[in-house]
Amino acid sequence: xxxxxxxxxxxxxxxxxxxxxxxxxxxxxxxxxxxxxxxxxxxxxxxxxxxxxxxxxxxxxxxxxxxxxxxxxxxxxxxxxxxxxxxxxxxxxxxxxxxxxxxxxxxxxxxxxxxxxxxxxxxxxxxxxxxxxxxxxxxxxxxxxxxxxxxxxxxxxxxxxxxxxxxxxx
Numbered sequence: 039x040x041x042x043x044x045x046x047x048x049x050x051x052x053x054x055x056x057x058x059x060x061x062x063x064x065x066x067x068x069x070x071x072x073x074x075x076x077x078x079x080x081x082x083x084x085x086x087x088x089x090x091x092x093x094x095x096x097x098x099x100x101x102x103x104x105x106x107x108x109x110x111x112x113x114x115x116x117x118x119x120x121x122x123x124x125x126x127x128x129x130x131x132x133x134x135x136x137x138x139x140x141x142x143x144x145x146x147x148x149x150x151x152x153x154x155x156x157x158x159x160x161x162x163x164x165x166x167x168x169x170x171x172x173x174x175x176x177x178x179x180x181x182x183x184x185x186x187x188x189x190x191x192x193x194x195x196x197x198x199x200x201x202x203x204x205x206x207x208x
Contacts, residue, residue, distance in 0.1 A: 039086040042163065043106075043114045046076050050084040051207045052181055052198050057088045057167045059175040060102060061095035066125040068176050068188065075194045082207065083198060087118070089163040090175050097128040100151075102160050104133045107150035113140050 039055055056072070058065040076085055089106075091098030101121050108117035120136040121128065137147050150156060170179065178185040180197040187193025 039088070041159070042086045042088055043109055043118075044084050044086045045115065046079075046084040047081050048084060050082055051205045052079070052083045052201045053086060054083060054185075054194075054198075055086045055088055055170075055179040055182075057090040057163075057170070057172045057175060057177040057179075059090055059092050059095055059098045060105070060121045061098045061125050061128055062092070062175045063125060065176045066122040069119070069122055071189075071191060071194070074191050075198070078191070078195070079198055082202060087114075088166060089160050090167040090172055090177070091160070091164070092175060099160065100130075101128050101133060102163075103151045103156050104137065104147075106156045106159055107147050107153070108137060108140065108142060110150045111142050111146065113142060116140050117142075 039053060054072075054075070056068075058068075072085055076083055089102040091102050105114055105118050105121060108114055117136060117140060120140070121133070124132050124136065134144075138144060167177070170177075171184075176188065178188050180194075181201045183197070185193065185197050187196070
């Protein structure tokens with residue numbers, strides 16, 4: 039998870055790793071729930087974003103590159119949210135519009151989207167997912183253990199509480 043975008047406390051005892059795809063409708067819907075998890079567990083949880091663009095989603099790879107490029111201007115999460123709001127209509131024009139509306143330096147954004155470092159980071163996320171056994175999105179791990187109940191706050195909380203108890207932080 040090192041070097042990946044995250045929300046929450048960097049030194050939190052619980053790390054939630056989220057493997058996701060910007061064209062996945064299920065990934066788009068999970069955002070508000072993840073915000074609730076972070077809100078309820080301030081200082082205890084770090085949410086790490088990992089790209090896992092599926093081959094069945096033709097624009098997912100490009101959207102992932104766009105989010106990381108926005109991150110180079112400090113706007114990863116802002117573009118992340120906008121891409122998920124538009125998951126079902128992503129294309130070059132939508133990405134450009136969203137980046138412009140965020141006030142990104144468009145010349146730098148375009149250059150960064152094609153940066154080999156970003157391509158390498160995307161490939162690393164994907165390879166990490168393959169090694170972890172990710173087959174679809176969203177796939178969520180809590181301190182390295184796969185989370186099966188990803189649809190409810192209670193499902194997340196049970197896994198978080200278990201990890202906090204293990205670490206003596208509860």
